[in-house]
Amino acid sequence: MRYKIYVFCFLIFLGADFATATAQQTLVLSGSVRDKQTGESLIKAVVRIQELPSAGIISNEYGFYSLSLPKGNYSVVVTQVGYETLIQKIKLDSSQSINFYLQTKNVLKEVVVESSRKNDNLTKAQMGTETINMSSINKVPVIFGEKDLLKTIQLLPGVKSAGEGNSGFFVRGGSADQNLILLDEAPVYNATHLLGFFSTFNSDAIKDATIIKGNSPSQYGGRLSSVLDVKMKEGNNQNYTVNGGLGLISSKLSIEGPLQKNKSSFILSGRRTYADVFLKATEKFKDNILYFYDLNAKANYQINAKNKIYISGYFGRDELGLGQDFGIDWGNKTGTIRWNKIISNKLFLNTSLIYSDYNYNVKLKNGETNFNINSNIKDLNLKQDYTFYANGANTLRFGFNSILHTIKPSTFSGTVINSVSKEGRNGFENALYLTNNYRANSQFTIDYGVRLSMYTLMGGDVYNVYQNGIVNSSVKLSRSSFGKTYVNPEPRITTNFRINDETSIKAGYARNIQHLHLLSNAVASSPSDQWIGNSYNIKPEVADQWSVGYVTKVFKSNFEFTAEAYYKYLQNQIDYKDGAEINTVSDVESVLLYGIGRAYGVELLLKKKEGRFTGWIGYTLSKTERKIDGINGNNWYNARQDRTHDISVVGIYDLNQRWSISGVFVYNTGDAVTYPTGKYTLQGQTLYQYAARNANRMPAYHRLDFSATYEKNKTKRMHGSWNFSLYNVYGRENAYRISFKDDPNNPTRTQIIRTALFKWVPSVTYQFKF
């Protein structure tokens, strides 16, 4: 019933405005914004009209824009960070289609994390959103010299690393599985390689990435905490280029070029690590395998001025093995086919067909016996997304998304066990959404909308219904039949009020629903993590987030200061019972526990985006708690990732045409952990006694990294650069783990052992392009 009210309010709001807007005779200026050299479409470029301060639009994911204007002569101003501003005079006496081509700025002056335009953050209603341009993260030092999208994102306020050197992240108190990670619209279920040390994103193949911390517009859905929307490069449609990098850990190569000049292009990018080459050189580890590779491919074809097709794919795989004895391999496959159609100069349609697959296999060999575990999750996803540039004030976005999930839980097979072939479970997830971006005037903008998400259980397996941990009844659904359907409306609203040219305030509310849940018995991501859909016991996770923000220019407008505060309330959170074997138990639902969570905090960001010196200082003060029935005496406890203070400082300085230096400093309160409060002896062994869960702290984490980049003289054909970096400059031994054990020299004494992973990690990378 409630959602009907939302829809009703929505229509009223919209209707009122249409009535006023249609009274005026308007023409339409539409087209796309592109890079002059490569022909890549430019996302989120700002197209505005100098003569009409309230008219302006941001290009969409495919570079498309559409503006409704009265007849007249205008100066169109097109801006995008990293590009020279384009001012083009036009005479608009009929509706026109014009493409704008922007010239890149001198690379030296490039900016690191950016909003798409100088004043962009002031005028957009969007909250908690940051865009990262891949071409500009080159200079941020990272571990192993492997530039990494996910590790750069962790340096933003509100985003926390899952651990030392780890690509996993937590957003505003959410768990790692509550981030929707999209690669060209395809969900990536495990975004890390090598047990979390690398992300699945090969930075050479990525155009840009946007993270939205909970207040996402209604076209996104399915996860509670954040959306990380990663876009692959389209490929240069002017010239063939080859890019590559040689590093200590991995090497990569990309080729891009036109299929048809100006019209279509492709990119092919591959990466492989070779840690195993070093292993082979040592006698002890020569039988071990440890590597990953990934491959990104994308092509686009322009059928005509109104239709364009994109095909993109990703394939990545990790292989780990210990001799003949043990092996594990896992990986993601994604594929997307998209069809852009400009239905009219006001209506843009994108239809996507998306495939996504994640699976892992574990092989254990024990003398004569062997044993396998495997699991997989597969999605087939159809999406239609309309953008309707209704008039100067309203831009509507609506569409639907249908996903068929096939989830096969951990299945065991082998010579010594009963090969229980667990039936996969299917789930049918559907969503309808509608958002309107309404610009009331040059000061006030509001984005409001609703997403109606539905999840239907499908057959293939028996669903047990538990009451107080005991099976009450069970439901057997045949393969193609439907069971219970969960329907949840997700209202979302963000408003922006621009006080003056320098300052604006924002406020927002969003509800997010999550139908797929990750069961993990490790803190960081592990390849054997299991996904499970809703069932009769597992209800959709719900998050309600309220936030307010303040953006202003400071220090002669050279710096942008952003402050945001949020409160988030989580429902239907999942954990499991102590001592439960979640991988082997016949019905994992029998060991699950449910509860609620809350997270709140303040995020401050001071950023300098232009000039020889760029960078930012981010600070987060936050609290994250959970309350699960059956854990910690049903009382609130700190989530592990509850880190009270979190500071990141990033600085990049261009010394001259050739050298630039950069540094990163991070500090955060240690993770919330449980230390023993006593000990006792049982059957000859020392055991520890515990009180409240996660009531203690790991030692504080801090680290300084440094890097220097040397650009070689550009010749006509070849361009190369060297990057030298040092991770953990002052060699702090940050605690990765704290363990308690008997002192081997005096067993009655208890030792507290701190394990640190990395002391100093130097690296060097050579990057080339021709």
Next chain:
Amino acid sequence: MKKILFLISFCATILVGCDKEISLVLDNNNPTLVIDGSITDQAGPYFVQLSLSTPITTPTTIVGVNNARVIISDQTGVKDSLLFVSNGLYKTQKIKGIEGGTYNLEVVVDQKKYTASATMPKKVNLDSLRINTFPFNGEIRYSVIPVYTDPVTLGNSYRFIQKINDTLDPTFHVFDDNLNNGKVNQRPLRGGDDNLKVKLKDNVFVEMQCISNASYLYYNSLNQQSGAGPGGGTAPSNPPSNIEGGALGIFSAHTVQRKTITIR
């Protein structure tokens, strides 16, 4: 899953891991009663050890509780008041453990009552021990496989105590039958402790216990918490115990079989 955790630490090692002893300021619990009692299908007496937990910083020792009243009773009406031996150790006088029997423990300390109940599972015969070899990082490693046939009904649990040349293996080896219900066991007793490798000519002693599901949960959660995952595996807590009243520990009724094998 242990394997994966092991692998993570393996990767960590080659990326130059480093262990160092540190000191931390820790909270101290009030001393809490610890009950470790068992009754088996072997001849008595059976023992119940009562002690108090101590702060982490003090030397590990058994602080016996000597003023308790300890009673074990069974469903046939036998009620056995245990005799105090020394340092918190109490022994039974007459009760006899049999397969399938249910036993109730009652402990009263300073007017506070603690109770537990345990049912002894039917014995599953330990047929033999055999040796399993596998290559690992360029050497041959050995482990012992207890050979038994799991009964067809689901829900059997086992615990194995392993001693290598009289040194107790600190791993709590507990098996369930989730995966190999009704099959001959082929799973080896593989210790997580690298310092306690089974070598050629070693004498390995194995005690097999058929335990209740409650005991399995108790020992299995101890195992999971000792896992070496990032940041320390699962969040540790006191393992789920069958003792009511707020004491730590376990009261177990189990069968016992023992065998020894020499590695050759």
